[in-house]
Amino acid sequence: MRIILLLTLLATALGGCAKRSEMSHRPSSYRYRNYGGARTASDSAPASKSMESEEARPSPTTGVSERSDYRADKTTATKKSTPENSAPESKSDRTTLQQRMIIYHGDLSVGVFDPEKASKRCLTLTEKYKGYLKSRDNNYLVVRIPAARFFDFIQELEGFGKMTSRRVSSEDITSQFVDLSMRMNNLLGARDRLTAILAKATKVKDTLAIEKELTRVTGEIERIKGMLRYYSNLVSFATINVRFYMRHGTSSYKGPAIKIQTPIEWIRYFDIVTLFRN
């Protein structure tokens, strides 16, 4: 009876280990850093940097990691599959497991005394924040700002005039990004295997069939690469729509002090223009 009980416990323990090792075999491209709790824009922005620092994760700046990265990823994944590295309790894994991919979007309406001047100031501010102008329709501007400085930019924009409307939204695309990365890695593996099979194929019929499949897989890889690049861009740069409109009400007149004209009418006649005209 004791032996049976011991065997059952051993089997359970082994099963658990196997599950852990399976988890640790996931490509490192699945791992995301956990910032935990409330997340600020400054956390999200450097998405590109943190991603670059990770070995095989698709880079947001270059889009998707190339083949060499994928191989490095595989080796890293294998290395990390040892029990001590793969333990979920391990601090490094906990920090890399859940980085969020968040797209920030802002919609602002600012009342100003001179909308044209405010638009120009906004463009200068965009340059200062290392962002860029996406589109402009008179005094309606769509600008892209590095996500790290999204809130700073909005705060500075508030100083332009009276902000009457401010809508800020965010969209978490972590799951889509993870899904795409996973599919990408699977397809890269499939492409490797197909290439190996193609090298061994002897019959024309087989060769054609493998090449057809290889073309399909390559096409799919390119499509996913594009989508990852697109998502990375959306995460790295927040989109802000700003509308400057003419503000009415008390104007802050900053010109020279208004003076009362001379009470003696004929004095106004003296002028170089009248002198030469006569």
Next chain:
Amino acid sequence: MMKKYIFILAIFAGACGHVNFDPPKGFVETQKSSTILRLVAADASAIRVTHRENKKNGSPSFWATLMERELTEFKGYKLEKKTKFKSTGFVLEMRAPYKHKNFHYTVGILAGDDDLYIVELGCENAVYAAHKKSFMSLLGKIHKEID
């Protein structure tokens, strides 16, 4: 007989004006009325003498301040120099934009008990020094008249 009277009347009317001054060197008279005398130089510089009846308590300082305010604050001229001219007046030397060029515009204000004269000179930079002498000599003549 009638012709003789008309002739005498004409001479009298001419002499009656307040701006009977001989043109200074380099200027010729182009227009003259009882209150305005206009002189021009060959280089298109111009002098205009305007006579007005002075008001009670109208000191040279009062008129100079009034003119300075009008020309600098309301017309945007740049005052370069303000000098007192003898006991009866002031000279305001200014720069004035005219036809996209910077002209000299100098105004002399002379006030006596009953008369007020405003003498203006407008000219280009190159000829200002020469014309200023003529302008000042004219002011001297007017000063003698009202002092």
